[in-house]
Amino acid sequence: MKIKRIAVTGxxxxxxxxxxxRIANGDFLGPNQPVALHLLDxxxxxxxxxxxxxxxxxxxxxxxxxxxxxSDAEEVFGGVHYAFLVGAKPRGPGMERKDLLADNGKIFVGQGKALNNAASKDVRVLVVGNPCNTNCLIAMHNAPDLPRTSFHAMTRLDQNxxxxxxxxxxxxxxxxxxxxTIWGNHSATQVPDFLNAKIHGGPAVKLLDRKWLETEFVSIIQKRGAEVIAARGKSSAASAANAAVGALKAITEPTPHGQWFSSAVYTENNPYGIDEDLVFSFPCRSKGQGDFEIVKGLEIDSFLKEKIAITQKELMEERDLVRGLLK
Amino acid sequence: MKIKRIAVTGxxxxxxxxxxxRIANGDFLGPNQPVALHLLDxxxxxxxxxxxxxxxxxxxxxxxxxxxxxSDAEEVFGGVHYAFLVGAKPRGPGMERKDLLADNGKIFVGQGKALNNAASKDVRVLVVGNPCNTNCLIAMHNAPDLPRTSFHAMTRLDQNxxxxxxxxxxxxxxxxxxxxTIWGNHSATQVPDFLNAKIHGGPAVKLLDRKWLETEFVSIIQKRGAEVIAARGKSSAASAANAAVGALKAITEPTPHGQWFSSAVYTENNPYGIDEDLVFSFPCRSKGQGDFEIVKGLEIDSFLKEKIAITQKELMEERDLVRGLLK
Known part of the structure; x- marks a missing residue:
């Protein structure tokens, strides 16, 4: 079996x-696939x-x-089939969102170009480093020879x-x-969708209190990262890594019939009327090998609609702040 | 399938x-075995x-x-089928070996008793926390109702x-x-055995320079932990965890025909004339379910013999220092 090359930044x-x-143990590509790891920092x-x-x-x-x-992105990305873009500059004290986006933007301009020039043409990219949706948008824009569908930002940890x-x-x-489903941005505006979620194959809303779902549930998911930091004194690492494996695996393997997973993908021609030229989390299903589609026709009630508008607005603002880095 | 309960200290x-x-993912007991994790600290x-x-x-x-x-060992160990005893007090600045052994001794007296009273009677124990051989000896002595063959100390990382x-x-x-094979103590006196090691099924000594094997090879293995600390600024964690999974898995699963693995086990009736009442690393093979034997008849030349005598002496000295904690 031919080796698959997997880049991990950070x-x-x-x-x-x-x-x-986890990757080296076969948790990502299975127990028969030899792998090479390409580490960038x-x-x-x-x-x-x-x-x-x-x-x-x-x-x-x-x-x-x-x-x-x-530490040379083009060298490290040479011939890679998968790229986990984990490394990003964290928000420092007193740092404005604009500065955070600009600093990370530079990293992802460089990595987008390096992927474009050096990676395998069928590379699949998962951006984990935050702000991951907009970082992903920047990398994608700077990799014009790669299909835009090859770029994903991670909302899998929120899904889990x-x-x-x-x-x-x-x-x-x-x-x-x-x-x-997680809709929108991987940030505090994300929308964990309880309306379409199922428990024992039936609607979650039939089993659980709607009031709890609208308030506490949404809030717990949005704040979970901060809760983990408060308890451990460090941010989520093992659960983020586990989600990253799950996210790229979901894209690579055929999705079981009738199921879907959440992934933030390019909004071009999306079936939910989200503004184009964003990276936005949707319910997705894959035919395997990264050939995925956005699942159509989910019910969006007025509660979700309002929340989705907010997360969309945030992503449009982020895009405005990095406009100069997009092609 | 009935749940297997796995304790991890530290x-x-x-x-x-x-x-x-790794355990929760199924890397230890396989993809069909439901598990419960019992965490002690x-x-x-x-x-x-x-x-x-x-x-x-x-x-x-x-x-x-x-x-x-x-944080209550007896409560956490209730009904466990496997115990990874990872937590131990690290050596502080200016701390004598005697103090280190005494401080850790207290921990392992308590954990031995707790395993004896609360764990499943077929529990298999792997001691990872250092000094692991003597910590293991102490725990075993304080768990009189459990078979002594249920206790192992980890030399798997050295083997790897x-x-x-x-x-x-x-x-x-x-x-x-x-x-x-690793013989003896998991410490700087350990003996990595190149004489019986095989490459492509033939003796390693036929392919590699004996001088290199006797000097550099042995020294690299003994100092590898310090090298990792120098590079990472932190001690080996992921590779130690991986070795722990491999170590207890080797004991639990039947060893492939003709193969063996290293594990530090009780020396009672050992076939190499090592002093009794120690926990000493030997080549072992398992019939599965923790039913293992020490592999007999390996060639021990004068080089190995001398080194093995040194590591045995160290373990006997450690035992003398904790004599009061043994039954």
Missing amino acids: GAGQIAYSLLF LPQFEGALKGVQMELDDCVFPLLKEVKVG RGVFQLAQKANVHTTEVTHM | GAGQIAYSLLF LPQFEGALKGVQMELDDCVFPLLKEVKVG RGVFQLAQKANVHTTEVTHM
Whole structure:
């Protein structure tokens, strides 16, 4: 079987530290697919990257055939079939959203160009580094030779958090909760859609109190990241890495009949009338190999409609702030 | 399928953070075995434990049916079928070996008693927290109702490191290196056995320079942990967690015909004349379900013999220092 090459940026960071070993173990592409890992980080982290490489070596994963590390995006992205863009500049104290978008924008302009020039033409890209929707939009715009459908931003962690909260409230196992959609931006304006979610195959709204769903449920999902930081003293890493594996796997493997998953994708010709030229989270289904479509015809009631308008507005504002970085 | 309950101590620590998600994903007991995780840590880390639990929840692992957290060993160990004893007190600045052994000794007296009183009678225990051999000896002595063969200390990370170094030197993939034995203590006196190791099914010593094997190879393995710390600025966590999964899996699953693995086990009636009443790393093979034997008849030349005597002496000294904690 031919090796699949997988790039991970922010390779010396905490999410990558949880992600790389899962990929090398076969959790992403399965137990028969040999893989090579290509780790990118800033020049000052090359020592730390080397340490991560040593630990990957010391795991003697049967599927791991090669580990490349470096700080030159074009070099590291050479021939990659998948790219997890995890690294991003975090918001510093007193930093405005505009500055955050601008600083990250520069990173994703460079990585978009590098992917365009060096990656395999069928590369699938998942942006995890925040603000991930707009970072993804920038990378996509700067990779004009790659199909826009090859770019995704991650709302899978929100989806998983939604599934867990519904399961806990309904007192069922998480495997009984399906069709959990996140609409819009991966931010505090995200819209966890309880209306179309199912428990035991039936509408979640038939089992759970609508008032709780509209208020507490939505709020818990939006604030969950902050709750984890408050408890652990560190931001979510292992659960983010797990979501990243799940997100790109969902795009790569055929979606089970009648199911869907959430992914933030390009809005061109979207069936929900969302403004074009955004990266927006929708319910999606895949035929495998990254060939996906947005699931049409979901019910959007007035409650969801209003929330979706807010998250759309936020994404349009973000786009305005990085206009100069788009082609 | 009945749930298997798995305890992990040091649940809020770095190794556990890499280990728990691997177990919950099915990497330890396979893709069909439902599991419950029982996390133990000190009372001051209960908040952090709660954060880890939230992240486990947010992964919606299909196999994970329950997460219990707490700081009372007997409560947390209730009904567990496997115990990864990862938590230990690290050596502080200026701390003597004697103090380190005494401080950790207290922890492992308590955990041995708690396992004895609360765990499933067929529990299999892997001690990862250092000094792991002697910690394991203490726990075993304080769990008189459990078979002594149920207790292991981890030398699997050393084994994996040995495999990687031989593979790299011989320019083959790690899957071509087998029969890698670690003798003795998981410490700087450990003996990575190149004499009985195989590459492509033949003796490693026929392919590689004996001088390199006796000097550099042994030294690299002994110092690898410090090298990782120098590069990452943190001690090995993901590779230690991976080794822990591999170690307890090796004991639980039947060993492939003609193969073996390294594990530190009780020396009673051992076939190599090692002093009795120690926990010493040997080549082992398992019939599955924890029913293992020490592999007999390996060649021990004068080089190995001398090294093994040194590591045995160290373990006997450690035992002398904790004599008061043994039954």
